[in-house]
Amino acid sequence: MLRIAVLCSGGGTNLQALIDASCAGELCAEIALVIASKPGIYALRRAADNGLPSVVVRKRDYREPGAFEAMLAGILNGNGIGLAVLAGWTVILDGSFLRSFNGKTINIHPALLPSFGGKGFYGLKVHEAALAAGVKVTGATVHMVTDEVDGGPILLQKAVAVKGGDTPETLRKRVMEEAERVLIAEAVNIFARGDI
Numbered sequence: 001m002l003r004i005a006v007l008c009s010g011g012g013t014n015l016q017a018l019i020d021a022s023c024a025g026e027l028c029a030e031i032a033l034v035i036a037s038k039p040g041i042y043a044l045r046r047a048a049d050n051g052l053p054s055v056v057v058r059k060r061d062y063r064e065p066g067a068f069e070a071m072l073a074g075i076l077n078g079n080g081i082g083l084a085v086l087a088g089w090t091v092i093l094d095g096s097f098l099r100s101f102n103g104k105t106i107n108i109h110p111a112l113l114p115s116f117g118g119k120g121f122y123g124l125k126v127h128e129a130a131l132a133a134g135v136k137v138t139g140a141t142v143h144m145v146t147d148e149v150d151g152g153p154i155l156l157q158k159a160v161a162v163k164g165g166d167t168p169e170t171l172r173k174r175v176m177e178e179a180e181r182v183l184i185a186e187a188v189n190i191f192a193r194g195d196i
Contacts (some may be wrong), residue, residue, distance in 0.1 A: 002192040003032035005081045007089040010123075012043025013176055014087035014108055014184045019050050021185035028192035033079050035072070037091050059091050069097035076101065083191050086145060087184060090122050095147055105145040106191065108184050110175050112157055113141040117150030127168040127175070136162055138171065140179035142187040144196075155190065156183045 006015045015034060021027040034047040034054040047054040055075060062068035072093070076084055077100065086107040098105065109117055109126070116129045116138075130138045139159040144152035158179040162171060190196055 002029040002082045002188075003080050004029045004083045004085050004188060005033040005035055005076055005079065006031060006043075006085045006087050007035045007037070008041065008043035008087055009037040009090040010041055010043065010088045012041070012046045012088065014085075014180055015043050015046055017181040017184050018085070018087070018188065019046065019052075026189075027185055028189045029083065032081060033075075035075065037089060043088070066094065066096040069094055069100075073097050073100035083188065084145075085184070085188060092119070092149055093145065098145065098147060101145075103144065106142055106155065106187055107145050107150070107152070108180055108187070109141045109143065109150050110138075110172065110180060111141065112137070112139045112159065113143060113150055113154060117141075119149050121150065124168045124172060127171040130162065131166060131168060131171065138162055138175060140175055140183055142183050155187050155196065158183055 006018060008015055018027060018031055022031055031052055034052050036044050036056045038058055039056045044054050057072055059068045062071060084101055084105040111117060111126045116126045137159050139157060141154055142156045143154045146152035160175050160178045
């Protein structure tokens, strides 16, 4: 069975979606490891509550260029990870990591790429930009990770309506519930079945 690592930088709502899918027998992979980009985030609590091993790896602890990415790749390889799932991971990974995990790293982004993607577009900033642009539809995208931020091949997308009176917070919640939670497990299953 495919062993996955889920990389998180915050609350871990997409991690929870994967945990829920696993508990329901709907995930064709084993969540073998949770990696946090900083201590104290709620994703670590979710991991602990579900008996999942976790580790914190902070980029600021590695001063040499590429050292963080090499450590991260080493942790994944040392744990037999076949797919890295960036689920709310806000640290940009450079080429040295991607050389180790080329074609084995996916990301979920809270917009319909290529709209509202790239450097600087993460978290609420994505939804603020969508509302400022006046779009009527937004959503989420799962894509392969490449050197271009949010520019890798798209695997799945799901649209979500923007409603009158939406705030960045209400839009974020709807995108999470209606798109991200649905797409993340589906993308892992597609990868696990070798359908990519």
